[in-house]
Amino acid sequence: MRDPFNILVAGVGGQGNLVCGRVLADASAQSGLRPVVGDTFGASRRGGSVLTHLRIGKTDWAPLIPKGEVDILLGLEPLEALRAALEFAGDRTVAIISQTKIPTVDVNNEKYEYPSLEKIIDSLNKLCKQVIVLDAEETLTRIGSMKMLNSYILGAMGALTQSPLPLKIIRESLQSIFGSSSANIVAFDEGSEIVH
Amino acid sequence: MIDSKHETIMGGNEAIARGALEAGIGFCASYPGTPSTEITTILLDFAEEHDIYVEWSVNEKVALEAAAGASWAGVPALCPMKSLGLNVASDFLLNLNLSGTGTGGLVIVVCDDPRGHSSSNEQDSRFYAKAAQIPLLEPSTYQEAKDLVPFALRLSQKYEVPVLIRSTTRLSHSRGLVIMGDIPKREWKAGPLKDDLFNVPAPHFKHRDLLGKMEQISKTFDESKWNTNPAEKDLDVLIISSGISRRYSQEAIHLLSSKDIGILNLVTTYPLPRRSVVDALKKTRRVLFSEEINPFVEDEVRSLAIDLDNVPEFHGKRTGAIPTFGEMTTDVMQGAIANLKNIKLDKRNKIDSYILIPRPLTFCPGCTHRNFYWAVRKVRKRVGDKLVVAGDIGCYSLGVFYDRAMTTMQAMGSGIGVATGLGQLERFGFDAKILAVAGDSTFFHACIPGLINAKHKNSNLTFVILDNETTAMTGFQTHPGALHQESNQKRVKIEEIIKAIEPDFYARSDANNIPELIDLLHSTINKDGLKVLLLDSVCVLEEARRDPIVKETYFRIDEDMCIGEKCLICVSEFACPAISWDKTMGHPVILDQLCVQCGACVAVCPHDAIKEERVQ
Ligand code: SF4
Ligand code: SF4
Numbered sequence: 173m174r175d176p177f178n179i180l181v182a183g184v185g186g187q188g189n190l191v192c193g194r195v196l197a198d199a200s201a202q203s204g205l206r207p208v209v210g211d212t213f214g215a216s217r218r219g220g221s222v223l224t225h226l227r228i229g230k231t232d233w234a235p236l237i238p239k240g241e242v243d244i245l246l247g248l249e250p251l252e253a254l255r256a257a258l259e260f261a262g263d264r265t266v267a268i269i270s271q272t273k274i275p276t277v278d279v280n281n282e283k284y285e286y287p288s289l290e291k292i293i294d295s296l297n298k299l300c301k302q303v304i305v306l307d308a309e310e311t312l313t314r315i316g317s318m319k320m321l322n323s324y325i326l327g328a329m330g331a332l333t334q335s336p337l338p339l340k341i342i343r344e345s346l347q348s349i350f351g352s353s354s355a356n357i358v359a360f361d362e363g364s365e366i367v368h
Numbered sequence: 369m370i371d372s373k374h375e376t377i378m379g380g381n382e383a384i385a386r387g388a389l390e391a392g393i394g395f396c397a398s399y400p401g402t403p404s405t406e407i408t409t410i411l412l413d414f415a416e417e418h419d420i421y422v423e424w425s426v427n428e429k430v431a432l433e434a435a436a437g438a439s440w441a442g443v444p445a446l447c448p449m450k451s452l453g454l455n456v457a458s459d460f461l462l463n464l465n466l467s468g469t470g471t472g473g474l475v476i477v478v479c480d481d482p483r484g485h486s487s488s489n490e491q492d493s494r495f496y497a498k499a500a501q502i503p504l505l506e507p508s509t510y511q512e513a514k515d516l517v518p519f520a521l522r523l524s525q526k527y528e529v530p531v532l533i534r535s536t537t538r539l540s541h542s543r544g545l546v547i548m549g550d551i552p553k554r555e556w557k558a559g560p561l562k563d564d565l566f567n568v569p570a571p572h573f574k575h576r577d578l579l580g581k582m583e584q585i586s587k588t589f590d591e592s593k594w595n596t597n598p599a600e601k602d603l604d605v606l607i608i609s610s611g612i613s614r615r616y617s618q619e620a621i622h623l624l625s626s627k628d629i630g631i632l633n634l635v636t637t638y639p640l641p642r643r644s645v646v647d648a649l650k651k652t653r654r655v656l657f658s659e660e661i662n663p664f665v666e667d668e669v670r671s672l673a674i675d676l677d678n679v680p681e682f683h684g685k686r687t688g689a690i691p692t693f694g695e696m697t698t699d700v701m702q703g704a705i706a707n708l709k710n711i712k713l714d715k716r717n718k719i720d721s722y723i724l725i726p727r728p729l730t731f732c733p734g735c736t737h738r739n740f741y742w743a744v745r746k747v748r749k750r751v752g753d754k755l756v757v758a759g760d761i762g763c764y765s766l767g768v769f770y771d772r773a774m775t776t777m778q779a780m781g782s783g784i785g786v787a788t789g790l791g792q793l794e795r796f797g798f799d800a801k802i803l804a805v806a807g808d809s810t811f812f813h814a815c816i817p818g819l820i821n822a823k824h825k826n827s828n829l830t831f832v833i834l835d836n837e838t839t840a841m842t843g844f845q846t847h848p849g850a851l852h853q854e855s856n857q858k859r860v861k862i863e864e865i866i867k868a869i870e871p872d873f874y875a876r877s878d879a880n881n882i883p884e885l886i887d888l889l890h891s892t893i894n895k896d897g898l899k900v901l902l903l904d905s906v907c908v909l910e911e912a913r914r915d916p917i918v919k920e921t922y923f924r925i926d927e928d929m930c931i932g933e934k935c936l937i938c939v940s941e942f943a944c945p946a947i948s949w950d951k952t953m954g955h956p957v958i959l960d961q962l963c964v965q966c967g968a969c970v971a972v973c974p975h976d977a978i979k980e981e982r983v984q
Binding site for chain 1: 539618619697698702723727728730732945
């Protein structure tokens with residue numbers, strides 16, 4: 173594993189960025205590594221963009237990932253994944269993104285149009301080494317709700333060969349937060365099956 | 369908190385709170401403000417278990433005064449606040465420094481917010497340490513954040529001066545591993561106060577004494593294990609860092625694999641550990657300063673170096689090597705080091721980002737503040753745009769993003785203050801109606817003197833209080849007017865205070881009913897004199913927190929009635945995040961998972977297209 177290994181979680185307030193950060197930090201500590209998690213949650217309750225920076229390594233790295241240094245980008249929302257990638261992605265970045273959009277509000281009359289998914293993925297491909305697009309809507313609606321997207325995407329990440337943390341340990345950390353009977357665990361398992 | 373091999377994952381603020389427990393504090397008074405809030409929230413959670421007294425005071429000045437009272441009586445005290453809070457408390461601070469803190473000890477924690485993520489400015493509060501001549505400590509790791517609190521308290525107890533710990537957003541709001549210590553057995557007891565706790569008639573002698581203490585403290589800082597010196601003897605570049613900037617500096621050096629570069633990290637940043645700094649300056653050809661917000665350490669070191677025989681080259685905010693505003697990052701340090709070392713950074717090819725659209729902040733779905741600003745917008749039209757809205761700090765500050773719903777917005781309580789001045793300007797030809805807006809927590813914090821001034825001076829204005837009965841912006845802390853009070857606290861009603869001031873007109877209404885709200889606001893601003901409106905403004909987040917909503921009805925848009933693209937009022941003007949434009953359907957849709965069934969949008973649609981339906 174690179175030291176530091178950098179995971180950036182991009183989403184919208186309310187999507188559970190913070191939980192992703194907590195789970196991965198716990199899993200890192202359980203694996204004997206030193207996690208540092210930096211959250212930008214000032215706007216989280218008001219529907220703004222939220223970023224969680226996770227640094228995993230042997231020392232306490234700075235709380236923000238330097239530009240271009242992201243190893244894994246978890247995009248809970250396509251537009252936010254793009255926003256994060258434009259600022260932080262680089263040659264090593266593997267992006268896992270959910271394709272379900274959360275519309276933006278437009279407070280002063282319709283000026284902007286939410287870009288098409290194709291355009292977003294196209295741009296992400298230019299910014300990252302690899303882009304994996306997840307369609308989680310059907311599965312998650314069946315299990316419960318889109319609220320569990322964070323657990324789902326963690327599962328998908330854990331199953332990647334590039335994951336710095338074993339799937340099993342991430343799962344255990346998720347269990348320690350939600351309890352073992354939570355639908356989040358089901359979502360996590362579904363997510364881990366999707367990337368193979 | 370997660371335990372792993374005796375280490376626990378903690379946020380910076382959590383670490384400070386834990387440090388306060390390990391220091392053995394007995395008293396904590398604070399006012400909520402991002403990024404400092406969690407310190408007190410956590411101590412409140414532990415208050416009973418550890419038998420400490422913790423309160424959300426009415427404002428930061430009262431909090432500091434209360435904490436000083438405790439310290440004077442021998443009870444170790446903590447007073448956390450955000451940057452701007454220290455402005456409020458500073459009047460007292462610049463007297464307390466001279467009077468001394470007594471034997472209890474008093475630690476003030478100030479959390480600055482570089483870039484102003486959640487603040488109306490990006491002030492550097494370290495200047496208060498210099499203004500008040502009190503010791504200043506800046507942690508750079510979570511472990512230091514915790515361990516500095518007991519050290520600060522001992523220092524305060526020994527010299528009887530308040531000690532300031534300064535954190536910044538990225539330390540307070542990031543997390544890492546911390547080794548916990550023990551919580552000591554209580555050794556203090558509240559006792560009588562000394563009888564010289566004032567500065568008159570000879571404040572200049574008290575000043576002299578304080579400067580003497582600071583001289584001694586500077587010497588003890590020279591011996592301090594908190595500051596870390598570079599190992600190398602002969603350096604090309606010495607980075608002098610403080611706070612979280614240390615870690616950005618370390619990472620930048622790592623990324624550039626730079627040689628002949630070392631870090632002097634200062635935790636005790638005021639008074640400077642002069643001898644340690646001079647020793648380090650002698651070992652280097654150049655110095656690069658790495659700190660957040662202002663060139664505070666930089667200026668101190670520069671003035672110290674004046675007396676040196678060989679002054680190294682200085683690079684920092686004063687020379688433009690580091691940006692003079694905004695946050696510190698690894699990228700900033702990387703750029704500055706690369707410049708000094710003539711290293712070319714390979715810049716990534718930027719791709720065109722034209723498709724990226726902003727995601728503006730807005731009021732929550734169903735937030736009654738939106739209803740209020742919607743009403744303001746309508747009234748503004750009715751009075752031919754002759755309306756000034758003097759705003760205040762809180763959730764409703766988001767009004768600045770909502771059209772031009774707010775004209776001014778500065779400090780806590782300044783809306784009503786500014787309005788009292790504007791309310792005198794008719795004699796000079798000022799012809800706009802004046803509306804001041806504040807929330808309930810802000811009302812108690814700083815609006816009462818302004819309101820009394822308005823009454824006494826006969827200012828012609830309307831003051832609106834949006835009362836959601838909680839401190840919503842920072843996560844629902846209680847305040848004197850909050851609906852839910854602890855059993856040992858008594859509620860103070862805003863309405864009774866207003867009535868006691870006897871405005872020329874007073875009404876209480878509900879921010880849920882938009883048509884009524886527009887009429888009330890319009891008729892009120894047209895009256896003469898001091899008018900006060902108290903609007904019951906439910907916070908849906910707070911409601912949902914207390915009783916999760918049971919959905920009995922839902923809202924939908926009737927496609928036959930809606931005129932779609934030609935209108936879009938509900939989507940782009942009212943802009944409830946739960947209403948979204950659906951291009952393929954040709955009309956907006958209400959997103960069920962976001963809608964909180966407040967029903968406000970029904971009155972907003974001019975075509976009666978938004979309908980309430982019962983859940984089958
Ligand atoms: S305000 Fe009414 S008519 Fe206009 S777009 Fe919205 S629902 Fe349709
Ligand atoms: S009822 Fe209308 S205004 Fe209220 S939350 Fe739902 S969509 Fe928004």
